[in-house]
Amino acid sequence: MRPIISVLSALVLVVLAVVPFAAPWLQFVLTLAMANGMVALGVAILLRAGLISIGHAMFFAIGAYCIAFLSRLGINEFLVLLVLGTMGSAIAGLIVGAFVVRYRAIFFAMLNLAISMVVYSLIAKMYSVTGGTDGMALQTPTFLWIPLEKPGFDHVLYYFSVALMIVLGYLVQRYWKSPLGYALSAIEGNELRLEYLGVSARSVLLAAYVVSAALSGFGGVIAGSAIGHVLPDFGYWITSAQFVLIAVLGGIGGAAGPFIGSFFLELLHSASVNLTDAWNLITGVALIVVIVFLPSGLYGLIRKRRRSAS
Protein backbone atom coordinates (compact mmCIF):
# COMPACT_ATOMS: atom_id res chain seq x y z
CA MET A 1 0.00 0.00 0.00
CA ARG A 2 1.35 3.41 -0.94
CA PRO A 3 2.10 5.73 2.02
CA ILE A 4 -0.50 8.29 0.95
CA ILE A 5 -3.22 5.63 0.92
CA SER A 6 -2.14 4.35 4.34
CA VAL A 7 -2.31 7.89 5.74
CA LEU A 8 -5.67 8.56 4.08
CA SER A 9 -7.10 5.26 5.36
CA ALA A 10 -5.92 5.99 8.89
CA LEU A 11 -7.40 9.50 8.68
CA VAL A 12 -10.76 8.17 7.48
CA LEU A 13 -10.84 5.65 10.32
CA VAL A 14 -10.10 8.35 12.89
CA VAL A 15 -12.85 10.57 11.44
CA LEU A 16 -15.31 7.65 11.45
CA ALA A 17 -14.39 6.87 15.05
CA VAL A 18 -15.08 10.40 16.31
CA VAL A 19 -18.20 11.16 14.24
CA PRO A 20 -20.73 9.97 16.85
CA PHE A 21 -19.19 12.40 19.35
CA ALA A 22 -18.16 15.29 17.10
CA ALA A 23 -21.18 15.30 14.79
CA PRO A 24 -23.93 13.04 16.18
CA TRP A 25 -26.34 13.98 13.38
CA LEU A 26 -23.91 12.34 10.94
CA GLN A 27 -24.01 8.96 12.67
CA PHE A 28 -27.32 7.91 11.10
CA VAL A 29 -26.32 9.31 7.69
CA LEU A 30 -23.05 7.41 7.70
CA THR A 31 -24.65 4.18 8.92
CA LEU A 32 -26.96 4.33 5.93
CA ALA A 33 -24.02 5.25 3.70
CA MET A 34 -22.18 2.11 4.84
CA ALA A 35 -25.29 -0.04 4.30
CA ASN A 36 -25.72 1.39 0.80
CA GLY A 37 -21.99 0.97 0.18
CA MET A 38 -22.26 -2.76 0.92
CA VAL A 39 -25.01 -3.15 -1.68
CA ALA A 40 -23.03 -1.01 -4.16
CA LEU A 41 -20.04 -3.27 -3.51
CA GLY A 42 -22.25 -6.19 -4.54
CA VAL A 43 -23.25 -4.31 -7.68
CA ALA A 44 -19.56 -3.51 -8.32
CA ILE A 45 -18.71 -7.22 -8.25
CA LEU A 46 -21.02 -7.75 -11.21
CA LEU A 47 -19.72 -4.61 -12.91
CA ARG A 48 -16.28 -6.26 -12.87
CA ALA A 49 -17.77 -8.89 -15.16
CA GLY A 50 -19.17 -6.12 -17.35
CA LEU A 51 -22.74 -6.71 -16.16
CA ILE A 52 -25.10 -4.12 -14.73
CA SER A 53 -27.83 -5.21 -12.36
CA ILE A 54 -30.73 -2.77 -12.06
CA GLY A 55 -32.40 -5.05 -9.57
CA HIS A 56 -30.16 -5.47 -6.58
CA ALA A 57 -32.54 -3.52 -4.38
CA MET A 58 -34.56 -6.76 -4.24
CA PHE A 59 -31.79 -8.43 -2.22
CA PHE A 60 -31.49 -5.32 -0.08
CA ALA A 61 -35.24 -5.52 0.57
CA ILE A 62 -35.16 -9.29 1.14
CA GLY A 63 -32.45 -8.87 3.79
CA ALA A 64 -34.45 -6.12 5.49
CA TYR A 65 -37.79 -7.95 5.34
CA CYS A 66 -36.19 -11.18 6.56
CA ILE A 67 -35.23 -9.50 9.82
CA ALA A 68 -38.66 -7.88 10.05
CA PHE A 69 -40.32 -11.31 9.83
CA LEU A 70 -37.81 -12.85 12.22
CA SER A 71 -38.36 -10.00 14.63
CA ARG A 72 -42.09 -10.70 14.44
CA LEU A 73 -41.30 -14.33 15.31
CA GLY A 74 -39.47 -13.17 18.40
CA ILE A 75 -35.89 -13.47 17.16
CA ASN A 76 -34.38 -10.22 18.25
CA GLU A 77 -30.62 -10.67 18.54
CA PHE A 78 -28.89 -8.46 15.97
CA LEU A 79 -26.08 -10.87 15.07
CA VAL A 80 -28.56 -13.70 14.51
CA LEU A 81 -30.72 -11.38 12.42
CA LEU A 82 -27.67 -10.29 10.44
CA VAL A 83 -26.66 -13.87 9.63
CA LEU A 84 -30.19 -15.03 8.79
CA GLY A 85 -31.09 -11.90 6.82
CA THR A 86 -27.90 -12.19 4.78
CA MET A 87 -28.55 -15.89 4.23
CA GLY A 88 -32.06 -15.05 3.02
CA SER A 89 -30.62 -12.66 0.44
CA ALA A 90 -27.91 -15.13 -0.57
CA ILE A 91 -30.46 -17.92 -1.10
CA ALA A 92 -32.63 -15.55 -3.13
CA GLY A 93 -29.48 -14.63 -5.07
CA LEU A 94 -28.81 -18.29 -5.78
CA ILE A 95 -32.35 -18.83 -7.10
CA VAL A 96 -32.46 -15.66 -9.22
CA GLY A 97 -28.82 -16.02 -10.24
CA ALA A 98 -29.30 -19.55 -11.56
CA PHE A 99 -31.65 -18.01 -14.11
CA VAL A 100 -30.07 -14.63 -14.94
CA VAL A 101 -26.43 -15.73 -15.32
CA ARG A 102 -27.38 -17.25 -18.66
CA TYR A 103 -27.85 -13.75 -20.04
CA ARG A 104 -25.50 -10.92 -20.86
CA ALA A 105 -25.54 -7.18 -21.52
CA ILE A 106 -28.94 -5.46 -21.64
CA PHE A 107 -30.82 -8.74 -21.15
CA PHE A 108 -29.07 -9.31 -17.83
CA ALA A 109 -29.85 -5.76 -16.69
CA MET A 110 -33.50 -5.94 -17.77
CA LEU A 111 -34.12 -9.38 -16.26
CA ASN A 112 -32.78 -8.21 -12.93
CA LEU A 113 -35.02 -5.16 -13.16
CA ALA A 114 -38.05 -7.27 -14.07
CA ILE A 115 -37.54 -9.78 -11.26
CA SER A 116 -36.94 -7.01 -8.74
CA MET A 117 -40.20 -5.35 -9.77
CA VAL A 118 -42.02 -8.64 -9.22
CA VAL A 119 -40.51 -8.82 -5.73
CA TYR A 120 -41.38 -5.16 -5.10
CA SER A 121 -44.99 -5.71 -6.22
CA LEU A 122 -45.35 -8.78 -4.01
CA ILE A 123 -44.06 -6.86 -1.00
CA ALA A 124 -46.25 -3.85 -1.73
CA LYS A 125 -49.45 -5.79 -2.48
CA MET A 126 -49.36 -8.54 0.16
CA TYR A 127 -50.67 -6.23 2.83
CA SER A 128 -51.65 -8.91 5.33
CA VAL A 129 -48.16 -10.39 5.29
CA THR A 130 -45.83 -7.47 4.64
CA GLY A 131 -47.90 -4.50 5.77
CA GLY A 132 -48.06 -3.31 2.16
CA THR A 133 -46.88 0.22 1.56
CA ASP A 134 -47.00 0.88 5.32
CA GLY A 135 -44.08 -1.51 5.72
CA MET A 136 -43.14 -3.28 8.92
CA ALA A 137 -41.78 -1.81 12.11
CA LEU A 138 -38.80 -3.43 13.83
CA GLN A 139 -38.17 -3.76 17.51
CA THR A 140 -34.81 -2.50 18.66
CA PRO A 141 -32.67 -5.65 18.61
CA THR A 142 -30.34 -6.77 21.35
CA PHE A 143 -26.63 -6.81 20.66
CA LEU A 144 -24.80 -9.88 21.99
CA TRP A 145 -28.08 -10.54 23.83
CA ILE A 146 -27.68 -7.27 25.75
CA PRO A 147 -30.88 -5.19 25.60
CA LEU A 148 -30.24 -1.64 24.44
CA GLU A 149 -32.30 1.52 24.03
CA LYS A 150 -32.57 2.74 20.43
CA PRO A 151 -29.89 5.48 20.77
CA GLY A 152 -27.49 3.02 22.36
CA PHE A 153 -28.18 0.40 19.73
CA ASP A 154 -27.68 2.96 16.94
CA HIS A 155 -24.31 3.79 18.44
CA VAL A 156 -23.28 0.13 18.51
CA LEU A 157 -24.71 -0.43 15.03
CA TYR A 158 -22.62 2.44 13.68
CA TYR A 159 -19.33 1.03 14.98
CA PHE A 160 -20.32 -2.48 14.00
CA SER A 161 -21.02 -1.21 10.46
CA VAL A 162 -17.59 0.42 10.30
CA ALA A 163 -15.97 -2.88 11.29
CA LEU A 164 -18.15 -4.87 8.89
CA MET A 165 -17.37 -2.44 6.06
CA ILE A 166 -13.64 -2.95 6.61
CA VAL A 167 -13.93 -6.74 6.81
CA LEU A 168 -16.19 -7.03 3.75
CA GLY A 169 -14.05 -4.57 1.78
CA TYR A 170 -10.93 -6.58 2.60
CA LEU A 171 -12.54 -9.92 1.69
CA VAL A 172 -13.91 -8.60 -1.59
CA GLN A 173 -10.52 -7.10 -2.44
CA ARG A 174 -8.89 -10.50 -1.80
CA TYR A 175 -11.58 -12.15 -3.92
CA TRP A 176 -10.91 -9.75 -6.82
CA LYS A 177 -7.18 -10.54 -6.67
CA SER A 178 -7.78 -14.30 -6.56
CA PRO A 179 -7.99 -16.60 -9.60
CA LEU A 180 -11.77 -16.56 -9.21
CA GLY A 181 -11.79 -12.76 -9.24
CA TYR A 182 -9.66 -12.66 -12.38
CA ALA A 183 -11.94 -15.25 -13.96
CA LEU A 184 -14.86 -12.93 -13.16
CA SER A 185 -13.15 -10.02 -14.94
CA ALA A 186 -12.31 -12.37 -17.79
CA ILE A 187 -16.03 -12.84 -18.46
CA GLU A 188 -16.03 -9.28 -19.74
CA GLY A 189 -12.55 -9.61 -21.25
CA ASN A 190 -13.04 -12.79 -23.28
CA GLU A 191 -15.65 -15.34 -22.26
CA LEU A 192 -14.82 -17.61 -25.20
CA ARG A 193 -11.19 -17.95 -24.10
CA LEU A 194 -12.31 -18.56 -20.53
CA GLU A 195 -14.50 -21.47 -21.65
CA TYR A 196 -11.63 -22.88 -23.73
CA LEU A 197 -9.46 -22.75 -20.63
CA GLY A 198 -11.92 -25.16 -19.07
CA VAL A 199 -13.71 -22.63 -16.87
CA SER A 200 -17.49 -22.40 -16.68
CA ALA A 201 -18.25 -18.70 -17.00
CA ARG A 202 -21.77 -19.29 -15.72
CA SER A 203 -20.51 -20.95 -12.54
CA VAL A 204 -18.03 -18.14 -11.93
CA LEU A 205 -20.79 -15.60 -12.48
CA LEU A 206 -23.28 -17.46 -10.29
CA ALA A 207 -20.77 -17.47 -7.41
CA ALA A 208 -20.29 -13.72 -7.91
CA TYR A 209 -24.03 -13.18 -8.07
CA VAL A 210 -24.63 -14.99 -4.78
CA VAL A 211 -21.83 -12.99 -3.11
CA SER A 212 -23.28 -9.76 -4.45
CA ALA A 213 -26.75 -10.73 -3.19
CA ALA A 214 -25.30 -11.57 0.24
CA LEU A 215 -23.57 -8.17 0.38
CA SER A 216 -26.90 -6.56 -0.48
CA GLY A 217 -28.43 -8.58 2.35
CA PHE A 218 -25.87 -7.18 4.79
CA GLY A 219 -26.83 -3.70 3.60
CA GLY A 220 -30.54 -4.42 3.96
CA VAL A 221 -30.17 -5.74 7.52
CA ILE A 222 -28.12 -2.73 8.60
CA ALA A 223 -30.37 -0.18 6.89
CA GLY A 224 -33.49 -1.83 8.30
CA SER A 225 -32.03 -1.96 11.79
CA ALA A 226 -30.87 1.66 11.60
CA ILE A 227 -34.20 3.00 10.34
CA GLY A 228 -36.27 0.66 12.57
CA HIS A 229 -38.79 0.23 9.78
CA VAL A 230 -38.76 -1.56 6.45
CA LEU A 231 -40.70 -0.40 3.41
CA PRO A 232 -41.40 -1.76 -0.10
CA ASP A 233 -39.37 1.18 -1.44
CA PHE A 234 -36.29 -0.71 -0.27
CA GLY A 235 -36.86 -2.94 -3.30
CA TYR A 236 -37.99 -0.30 -5.79
CA TRP A 237 -36.12 0.05 -9.09
CA ILE A 238 -35.03 3.61 -8.28
CA THR A 239 -33.24 2.21 -5.23
CA SER A 240 -31.53 -0.33 -7.52
CA ALA A 241 -30.50 2.46 -9.88
CA GLN A 242 -29.11 4.39 -6.92
CA PHE A 243 -26.85 1.45 -6.02
CA VAL A 244 -25.54 1.36 -9.58
CA LEU A 245 -25.01 5.13 -9.39
CA ILE A 246 -23.04 4.74 -6.15
CA ALA A 247 -20.84 2.00 -7.63
CA VAL A 248 -20.11 4.02 -10.77
CA LEU A 249 -19.57 7.22 -8.79
CA GLY A 250 -17.13 5.54 -6.41
CA GLY A 251 -15.47 3.35 -9.01
CA ILE A 252 -14.88 -0.38 -9.17
CA GLY A 253 -11.07 -0.32 -9.26
CA GLY A 254 -10.97 -1.34 -5.60
CA ALA A 255 -13.38 -2.45 -2.90
CA ALA A 256 -13.12 0.98 -1.26
CA GLY A 257 -14.68 2.60 -4.35
CA PRO A 258 -18.37 1.85 -3.69
CA PHE A 259 -18.01 3.00 -0.07
CA ILE A 260 -16.36 6.24 -1.19
CA GLY A 261 -19.21 6.73 -3.66
CA SER A 262 -21.78 6.03 -0.98
CA PHE A 263 -20.24 8.42 1.56
CA PHE A 264 -19.94 11.09 -1.12
CA LEU A 265 -23.54 10.70 -2.25
CA GLU A 266 -25.02 10.64 1.27
CA LEU A 267 -22.99 13.66 2.36
CA LEU A 268 -23.84 15.48 -0.87
CA HIS A 269 -27.49 14.66 -0.31
CA SER A 270 -27.41 15.83 3.30
CA ALA A 271 -25.66 19.05 2.36
CA SER A 272 -27.80 19.85 -0.68
CA VAL A 273 -31.23 19.19 0.87
CA ASN A 274 -30.50 22.06 3.22
CA LEU A 275 -29.86 24.33 0.24
CA THR A 276 -32.43 23.29 -2.33
CA ASP A 277 -35.28 20.90 -3.09
CA ALA A 278 -33.56 19.97 -6.31
CA TRP A 279 -30.92 17.76 -4.73
CA ASN A 280 -31.38 15.25 -7.53
CA LEU A 281 -30.11 17.93 -9.90
CA ILE A 282 -26.93 18.26 -7.83
CA THR A 283 -26.51 14.49 -7.74
CA GLY A 284 -26.99 14.29 -11.50
CA VAL A 285 -24.42 17.00 -12.15
CA ALA A 286 -21.98 15.26 -9.79
CA LEU A 287 -22.42 12.01 -11.71
CA ILE A 288 -21.85 13.72 -15.05
CA VAL A 289 -18.68 15.36 -13.72
CA VAL A 290 -17.37 12.02 -12.44
CA ILE A 291 -18.16 10.15 -15.66
CA VAL A 292 -16.58 12.82 -17.84
CA PHE A 293 -13.53 13.66 -15.75
CA LEU A 294 -13.03 10.56 -13.58
CA PRO A 295 -13.76 7.46 -15.63
CA SER A 296 -12.36 5.32 -12.80
CA GLY A 297 -14.74 6.98 -10.33
CA LEU A 298 -13.77 8.81 -7.17
CA TYR A 299 -11.56 5.85 -6.25
CA GLY A 300 -9.44 6.80 -9.26
CA LEU A 301 -8.48 10.02 -7.46
CA ILE A 302 -6.56 8.14 -4.81
CA ARG A 303 -5.50 5.13 -6.79
CA LYS A 304 -4.09 5.56 -10.27
CA ARG A 305 -5.17 2.96 -12.77
CA ARG A 306 -2.68 0.15 -13.02
CA ARG A 307 -2.28 0.70 -16.75
CA SER A 308 -1.25 4.34 -16.37
CA ALA A 309 1.00 3.47 -13.45
CA SER A 310 2.86 0.77 -15.36
Add this chain to the structure above:
Amino acid sequence: MSHPLLEAKDLRIAFYGVTAVDGITFQINEGEFVAIIGPNGSGKTTFLNLCSGYLKPDSGEVCLDGISITAMAPRSIAHRGIARAFQIPQLFLDQTVLDNLLIAMAAKQGIWSWFESLGAGRRREEAMELLALVGLQDQAGQFADALPEGKRKLLDIVLALALKPRLILLDEPTSGVSSIERFALMETLMKALRQAKVTALFVEHDMEVVQRYSDRVAVWDAGRVLVQGPPSEVFKNAEVLHKVVGV
Protein backbone atom coordinates in the same frame (compact mmCIF):
# COMPACT_ATOMS: atom_id res chain seq x y z
CA MET B 1 3.88 -47.70 -31.91
CA SER B 2 1.64 -44.63 -31.77
CA HIS B 3 -2.11 -45.03 -31.30
CA PRO B 4 -5.03 -42.82 -32.41
CA LEU B 5 -5.42 -39.95 -30.00
CA LEU B 6 -8.27 -38.21 -31.76
CA GLU B 7 -10.66 -39.88 -34.16
CA ALA B 8 -13.38 -38.25 -36.21
CA LYS B 9 -15.89 -40.74 -37.55
CA ASP B 10 -18.08 -39.79 -40.50
CA LEU B 11 -18.54 -36.20 -39.26
CA ARG B 12 -21.16 -34.09 -41.00
CA ILE B 13 -22.45 -30.60 -40.45
CA ALA B 14 -24.36 -28.20 -42.66
CA PHE B 15 -25.26 -24.56 -42.17
CA TYR B 16 -28.56 -23.50 -43.75
CA GLY B 17 -28.32 -26.30 -46.30
CA VAL B 18 -24.67 -25.70 -47.14
CA THR B 19 -22.55 -28.70 -46.18
CA ALA B 20 -19.35 -27.58 -44.44
CA VAL B 21 -18.07 -30.96 -43.30
CA ASP B 22 -19.24 -33.88 -45.37
CA GLY B 23 -18.56 -37.26 -43.82
CA ILE B 24 -15.01 -36.75 -42.64
CA THR B 25 -13.26 -39.71 -41.08
CA PHE B 26 -9.86 -38.77 -39.82
CA GLN B 27 -7.45 -39.63 -37.04
CA ILE B 28 -4.47 -38.09 -35.33
CA ASN B 29 -1.90 -40.26 -33.63
CA GLU B 30 -0.12 -39.44 -30.41
CA GLY B 31 3.02 -37.39 -31.03
CA GLU B 32 2.16 -36.36 -34.60
CA PHE B 33 2.23 -32.85 -36.07
CA VAL B 34 -0.57 -32.91 -38.61
CA ALA B 35 -1.38 -30.05 -40.98
CA ILE B 36 -4.72 -29.46 -42.64
CA ILE B 37 -4.64 -27.48 -45.84
CA GLY B 38 -7.32 -26.63 -48.36
CA PRO B 39 -9.06 -23.77 -50.12
CA ASN B 40 -11.15 -21.24 -48.19
CA GLY B 41 -14.51 -22.66 -47.20
CA SER B 42 -13.35 -26.27 -47.36
CA GLY B 43 -14.33 -26.87 -43.72
CA LYS B 44 -10.94 -26.75 -41.99
CA THR B 45 -11.87 -24.38 -39.17
CA THR B 46 -15.30 -25.99 -38.89
CA PHE B 47 -13.52 -29.30 -38.29
CA LEU B 48 -11.49 -27.71 -35.45
CA ASN B 49 -14.72 -26.26 -34.06
CA LEU B 50 -16.28 -29.72 -34.10
CA CYS B 51 -13.28 -31.30 -32.39
CA SER B 52 -13.16 -28.63 -29.68
CA GLY B 53 -16.86 -28.66 -28.87
CA TYR B 54 -17.72 -25.23 -30.26
CA LEU B 55 -20.04 -26.88 -32.78
CA LYS B 56 -22.04 -30.10 -32.54
CA PRO B 57 -22.13 -32.25 -35.68
CA ASP B 58 -25.38 -33.16 -37.44
CA SER B 59 -24.08 -36.71 -37.42
CA GLY B 60 -20.88 -38.60 -36.73
CA GLU B 61 -18.66 -38.74 -33.72
CA VAL B 62 -15.42 -37.31 -32.32
CA CYS B 63 -13.50 -39.57 -29.94
CA LEU B 64 -10.53 -38.86 -27.73
CA ASP B 65 -8.75 -42.04 -26.70
CA GLY B 66 -11.76 -43.98 -27.93
CA ILE B 67 -14.22 -42.05 -25.74
CA SER B 68 -16.80 -39.87 -27.44
CA ILE B 69 -16.46 -36.15 -26.78
CA THR B 70 -19.06 -35.19 -29.39
CA ALA B 71 -21.67 -33.80 -27.03
CA MET B 72 -19.22 -32.13 -24.65
CA ALA B 73 -18.83 -28.39 -24.07
CA PRO B 74 -15.47 -26.76 -24.89
CA ARG B 75 -14.58 -26.55 -21.18
CA SER B 76 -15.16 -30.29 -20.67
CA ILE B 77 -13.06 -31.08 -23.72
CA ALA B 78 -10.34 -28.77 -22.41
CA HIS B 79 -10.36 -30.76 -19.15
CA ARG B 80 -9.86 -33.95 -21.17
CA GLY B 81 -6.71 -32.64 -22.80
CA ILE B 82 -7.59 -30.78 -26.00
CA ALA B 83 -6.54 -27.13 -26.07
CA ARG B 84 -7.22 -24.61 -28.78
CA ALA B 85 -5.46 -21.60 -30.25
CA PHE B 86 -7.37 -19.36 -32.58
CA GLN B 87 -6.87 -17.67 -35.94
CA ILE B 88 -7.68 -14.39 -34.24
CA PRO B 89 -5.88 -14.65 -30.88
CA GLN B 90 -8.33 -14.90 -27.98
CA LEU B 91 -6.64 -13.06 -25.14
CA PHE B 92 -7.66 -11.09 -22.09
CA LEU B 93 -6.63 -7.82 -23.68
CA ASP B 94 -7.06 -5.68 -20.57
CA GLN B 95 -4.68 -7.90 -18.58
CA THR B 96 -0.91 -8.13 -18.72
CA VAL B 97 0.82 -10.95 -20.59
CA LEU B 98 1.79 -12.53 -17.26
CA ASP B 99 -1.73 -12.26 -15.85
CA ASN B 100 -3.15 -13.81 -19.03
CA LEU B 101 -0.93 -16.79 -18.48
CA LEU B 102 -1.55 -16.93 -14.74
CA ILE B 103 -5.31 -17.05 -15.39
CA ALA B 104 -4.76 -19.98 -17.77
CA MET B 105 -2.55 -21.78 -15.26
CA ALA B 106 -5.04 -21.16 -12.45
CA ALA B 107 -7.77 -22.53 -14.71
CA LYS B 108 -5.77 -25.75 -15.03
CA GLN B 109 -4.97 -25.97 -11.33
CA GLY B 110 -8.47 -25.06 -10.14
CA ILE B 111 -10.04 -21.64 -10.40
CA TRP B 112 -12.12 -22.00 -7.23
CA SER B 113 -9.80 -20.34 -4.78
CA TRP B 114 -11.36 -17.24 -3.28
CA PHE B 115 -8.59 -15.73 -1.24
CA GLU B 116 -5.28 -16.94 -2.67
CA SER B 117 -3.52 -14.47 -4.94
CA LEU B 118 -3.39 -15.18 -8.68
CA GLY B 119 0.39 -15.53 -8.67
CA ALA B 120 0.53 -17.58 -5.47
CA GLY B 121 3.00 -20.40 -4.82
CA ARG B 122 5.16 -21.44 -7.73
CA ARG B 123 2.59 -20.34 -10.28
CA ARG B 124 4.35 -17.05 -11.07
CA GLU B 125 7.73 -18.77 -11.49
CA GLU B 126 6.23 -21.44 -13.72
CA ALA B 127 4.49 -18.79 -15.79
CA MET B 128 7.75 -16.90 -16.28
CA GLU B 129 9.46 -20.15 -17.33
CA LEU B 130 6.74 -20.79 -19.91
CA LEU B 131 6.98 -17.21 -21.19
CA ALA B 132 10.76 -17.60 -21.46
CA LEU B 133 10.25 -20.75 -23.51
CA VAL B 134 8.51 -18.72 -26.22
CA GLY B 135 10.54 -15.56 -25.74
CA LEU B 136 7.80 -13.48 -24.17
CA GLN B 137 9.47 -12.97 -20.80
CA ASP B 138 10.39 -9.36 -21.59
CA GLN B 139 6.76 -8.56 -22.34
CA ALA B 140 5.44 -10.12 -19.09
CA GLY B 141 4.31 -6.79 -17.65
CA GLN B 142 2.95 -5.43 -20.92
CA PHE B 143 -0.79 -5.34 -21.53
CA ALA B 144 -1.90 -7.93 -24.08
CA ASP B 145 -3.56 -5.35 -26.32
CA ALA B 146 -0.20 -3.64 -26.79
CA LEU B 147 1.46 -6.73 -28.28
CA PRO B 148 2.21 -7.02 -32.01
CA GLU B 149 0.27 -9.71 -33.89
CA GLY B 150 3.07 -12.30 -33.86
CA LYS B 151 3.45 -12.08 -30.10
CA ARG B 152 -0.32 -12.17 -29.63
CA LYS B 153 -0.36 -15.42 -31.59
CA LEU B 154 2.37 -16.82 -29.39
CA LEU B 155 0.58 -15.76 -26.22
CA ASP B 156 -2.64 -17.35 -27.49
CA ILE B 157 -0.74 -20.60 -28.04
CA VAL B 158 0.96 -20.35 -24.65
CA LEU B 159 -2.45 -19.98 -22.98
CA ALA B 160 -3.42 -23.26 -24.61
CA LEU B 161 -0.13 -24.88 -23.60
CA ALA B 162 -0.64 -23.78 -19.99
CA LEU B 163 -3.43 -26.34 -19.81
CA LYS B 164 -0.79 -29.04 -20.38
CA PRO B 165 -2.88 -30.56 -23.15
CA ARG B 166 -2.27 -33.82 -24.97
CA LEU B 167 -3.49 -32.33 -28.23
CA ILE B 168 -3.40 -28.73 -29.37
CA LEU B 169 -5.56 -27.43 -32.21
CA LEU B 170 -3.96 -24.46 -33.96
CA ASP B 171 -5.95 -22.41 -36.43
CA GLU B 172 -3.59 -20.69 -38.86
CA PRO B 173 -0.78 -19.99 -36.39
CA THR B 174 1.14 -17.85 -38.89
CA SER B 175 -1.71 -15.82 -40.39
CA GLY B 176 -1.32 -12.09 -39.92
CA VAL B 177 2.36 -12.56 -39.14
CA SER B 178 5.00 -11.04 -41.42
CA SER B 179 6.99 -13.45 -43.61
CA ILE B 180 10.13 -12.55 -41.65
CA GLU B 181 8.52 -13.42 -38.31
CA ARG B 182 6.69 -16.48 -39.62
CA PHE B 183 9.50 -19.02 -39.41
CA ALA B 184 10.83 -17.61 -36.17
CA LEU B 185 7.35 -18.05 -34.69
CA MET B 186 7.09 -21.61 -36.00
CA GLU B 187 10.56 -22.54 -34.73
CA THR B 188 9.64 -21.22 -31.27
CA LEU B 189 6.30 -22.96 -31.40
CA MET B 190 7.71 -26.32 -32.49
CA LYS B 191 10.36 -26.15 -29.79
CA ALA B 192 7.68 -25.50 -27.16
CA LEU B 193 5.42 -28.26 -28.49
CA ARG B 194 8.24 -30.81 -28.58
CA GLN B 195 9.37 -29.88 -25.10
CA ALA B 196 5.83 -30.22 -23.77
CA LYS B 197 5.34 -33.46 -25.78
CA VAL B 198 2.10 -32.19 -27.26
CA THR B 199 0.45 -33.62 -30.35
CA ALA B 200 -0.59 -30.87 -32.76
CA LEU B 201 -3.20 -30.44 -35.45
CA PHE B 202 -2.88 -27.19 -37.32
CA VAL B 203 -4.72 -25.50 -40.12
CA GLU B 204 -2.29 -23.56 -42.31
CA HIS B 205 -2.24 -21.67 -45.60
CA ASP B 206 1.51 -21.26 -45.93
CA MET B 207 2.71 -24.31 -47.87
CA GLU B 208 6.34 -23.76 -46.93
CA VAL B 209 5.42 -23.86 -43.24
CA VAL B 210 3.38 -27.03 -43.83
CA GLN B 211 6.20 -28.75 -45.71
CA ARG B 212 8.77 -27.83 -43.15
CA TYR B 213 6.90 -28.51 -39.90
CA SER B 214 4.29 -31.24 -40.43
CA ASP B 215 4.70 -35.02 -40.24
CA ARG B 216 1.52 -35.53 -42.21
CA VAL B 217 -0.67 -33.31 -44.38
CA ALA B 218 -4.39 -33.72 -44.94
CA VAL B 219 -5.91 -31.87 -47.85
CA TRP B 220 -9.50 -30.73 -47.35
CA ASP B 221 -11.80 -29.98 -50.25
CA ALA B 222 -15.54 -29.21 -50.04
CA GLY B 223 -15.77 -30.67 -46.55
CA ARG B 224 -14.01 -33.92 -47.44
CA VAL B 225 -10.50 -35.27 -47.10
CA LEU B 226 -9.12 -35.21 -50.62
CA VAL B 227 -5.80 -36.84 -49.85
CA GLN B 228 -3.46 -37.26 -46.90
CA GLY B 229 0.09 -38.42 -46.32
CA PRO B 230 3.64 -37.18 -45.76
CA PRO B 231 4.23 -33.67 -47.18
CA SER B 232 6.78 -34.98 -49.69
CA GLU B 233 4.10 -37.20 -51.28
CA VAL B 234 1.08 -34.92 -50.96
CA PHE B 235 2.77 -32.01 -52.68
CA LYS B 236 3.48 -34.18 -55.71
CA ASN B 237 -0.22 -34.85 -56.22
CA ALA B 238 -1.42 -32.95 -59.28
CA GLU B 239 -4.93 -32.35 -57.92
CA VAL B 240 -3.51 -30.89 -54.71
CA LEU B 241 -1.15 -28.68 -56.66
CA HIS B 242 -4.05 -27.45 -58.76
CA LYS B 243 -6.67 -26.97 -56.03
CA VAL B 244 -4.58 -25.80 -53.08
CA VAL B 245 -1.24 -24.55 -54.28
CA GLY B 246 -2.73 -23.05 -57.43
CA VAL B 247 -0.16 -24.43 -59.84
